[in-house]
Amino acid sequence: MIETLDARRTSEQARDLGIYDEDGFVESAFLSRIEDLVEAENAPTLKSLVEPLHESELGDILETLDNEPRQGLVRLLGEDFDYSALTEVDEAIRLSIVGAMPNPQIAAALGELDSDDAVYILEDIEEDDRKEILAALPFRERMRLRRSLDYPEESAGRRMQTEFVAVPPYWSVGQTIDYMREDEDLPTSFAQIFVVDPMFKLIGAVELDRILRAKRLEKIDEIMHDTRHAIPAEMDQEEAAQIIEQYDLLSAAVVDRDERLVGVLTIDDVIDIVQAEAEEDIKRLGGVGDEEISDTVLTAVRSRFTWLLVNLATAILASLVIGLFDATIQHMVALAVLMPIVASMGGNAGTQTMTVAVRALASRDIDLRNAGRIIRRESLIGLVNGVLFAVIIGLVAAVWFQDAGLGQVIAIAMIVNMIAAALAGILIPLVLDNLGADPALASGTFVTTVTDVVGFFAFLGLAAWWFNL
């Protein structure tokens, strides 16, 4: 929902109220005050303290509080609790708050919210409860929410707002302005109005500043423009966000299969989607899936376990490679001392290339067909850095173990592994992407498997051959 600025709800007041410290964290003094008031069951003072807050401020407070005072706060606020704050908190917290409420109370609260916020809260609630809540809503609300919920998860239809202004093309600018002045059932705030035919088929749109600059007698169809960026309700939210972002739109019409206008996707939803997708990439690259900081220990253990298990398998694979050369190591323990260096440098270089590749894929700067240039570039970077670090580590090893041959062996192994790292770092994400897998999710494991195996094999194998062990 696009929000009109409201004098009562401002960050400066929030600062006056002492909610945030200078680093932007929720002030601990403010939190203690809330905790004390909840403890004392002092509902009136709590209400006066929380009432001027913006939904996002209340959301921050809910996230920072421990579970008990959080539930107490919601309970004491009762009808004065601003349910849109639920759209600002992690899923686990949202579900624990909603789970503690009777369904009729949730229904009454959802009726007050914009449709996109209501859907956001409803979609995580379990089937049975959801049905009961929907049944308790007025007919029109129920139909609106059901329609949104019928669209697939993470689709534009789920994120759209179903409140919008639509007028026929033959209206004049004056008529349109008068309609907006008189109609009570308008969205809280909007940046453009839509033009539809009698069947509600979308035929155009007009930005508000265009209407303000037009003469009262001009017809809407003279000042409207085509809406070719209209978004099918089934479209994935990420794709929809990319369109709005690429064309710098303030909002876009969402249409059903018959091209009828069913909702509007606004740019502030796009920011949330962009944030969520970037967050997803970072977490997947770090091997923590979709984990949130408020997830329970059990959930986190489970989601991380899978990733660590895959890593264990690849680590054992690397150990098998080392095991091939146990006799060599026994003759020359220096190899055991130095071998992690080759593997570690390869792992890091491979991660660098992979990070660049994953980002380039996400922003569609490369794909398999035009990848030649990037592959050459990364190989060259790998070669140059490989040679530089070969010289450094070669000298270090030769001096450390007083053995020029060992220096030469590790130098060559370093070059080999740095080139392998570059190739693995670019090719693995490209192939995964081409197979339809998310390159952010799985590339890391495969890349470090390659650099470990190649690193150990090149270094130990070369040493075995060189020293005839």
Add this chain to the structure above:
Amino acid sequence: MIETLDARRTSEQARDLGIYDEDGFVESAFLSRIEDLVEAENAPTLKSLVEPLHESELGDILETLDNEPRQGLVRLLGEDFDYSALTEVDEAIRLSIVGAMPNPQIAAALGELDSDDAVYILEDIEEDDRKEILAALPFRERMRLRRSLDYPEESAGRRMQTEFVAVPPYWSVGQTIDYMREDEDLPTSFAQIFVVDPMFKLIGAVELDRILRAKRLEKIDEIMHDTRHAIPAEMDQEEAAQIIEQYDLLSAAVVDRDERLVGVLTIDDVIDIVQAEAEEDIKRLGGVGDEEISDTVLTAVRSRFTWLLVNLATAILASLVIGLFDATIQHMVALAVLMPIVASMGGNAGTQTMTVAVRALASRDIDLRNAGRIIRRESLIGLVNGVLFAVIIGLVAAVWFQDAGLGQVIAIAMIVNMIAAALAGILIPLVLDNLGADPALASGTFVTTVTDVVGFFAFLGLAAWWFNL
């Protein structure tokens, strides 16, 4: 700049023109066609092909083309080249295009752009050239751009648009609408108007939909609201973006030190900032700094070299730890075979915790003071996964080397290292953040240093003691 939808410039047409394939990449057939036309110096056909494109579409094409046809395309388009496309490409590409142009041509082009786009292009140009370009601009334009450029890099003042609508508080709604109908010098598109006193001090704002719903005789100061979210021009762009995002604003006033209105920051700029900051985090976590895929090999080698050098130092540190136990390894080569497993599992578990911590810091969900809960949570996750993997790897090692003692040693080392990984993964980002360093940039190295050193030391030290070697 917020852009009004324009029938001529649409993604559907882009698809009709064959610019993008179904995966959203620039279609290679379209690229070849452009390359052929550039080769043939066929300016008129090129112009008709490129003219209907949106600036972001032209930007995508510029990024995908090789340097020679890219320069040729810009040269052949001449005055018809849409300079706002330069705001859509990587810095290296922007500089190479601008670098090939005479300064007067750049000046003429910048005069056509919105001030925020012009500043975006100007700020990367070298001092001398920039002065020459500014000198060639009309007085008013020059003053506007100079003022923006006087603000620090990455500040709100640099990103703001200096075109906006401002009216006095005593005007009526009707007067305001008439002014907007008649004045020619308005921004391309806008979502709110600002209210200022005779000294241009900001006193309020009104959204366009509020104006449209008001009666013509109402006074502006009756329908305006306070603008407490006004952004100081010196504020860091990231902080400004967070305010706009938190309060779901469509745009925010930018004010100078005397609280005079100097510009407006729009939500589409916020999306770009949000994207850029997420990108920065991902790249820093991956150890590639601010590298872009279009950077030269030399630039990339240099920026990655530093990171790899730090990694080399930590890898040598880990080798020194192994070196302490060379006699132990000589007696029992199985230790050399198994030791990378302990280190690798710790490294991965530490990276998981660190990823969660870095994201929680970025979204201000934790800081040093309220970190107790998170530290307990991560330690517990580390302990549980540590025990699970201790059992697995203990059994594997015992069976593999037919040595129950070895299985017990590696199991205990695994638990120790997983707990160390959890603590390092959470504490290192917290401390770095508290010292004012970017936790995304440096945490990775420190965390893997800890897990390597602890992993090798725990495993080899325990083995030396256990087997009395």
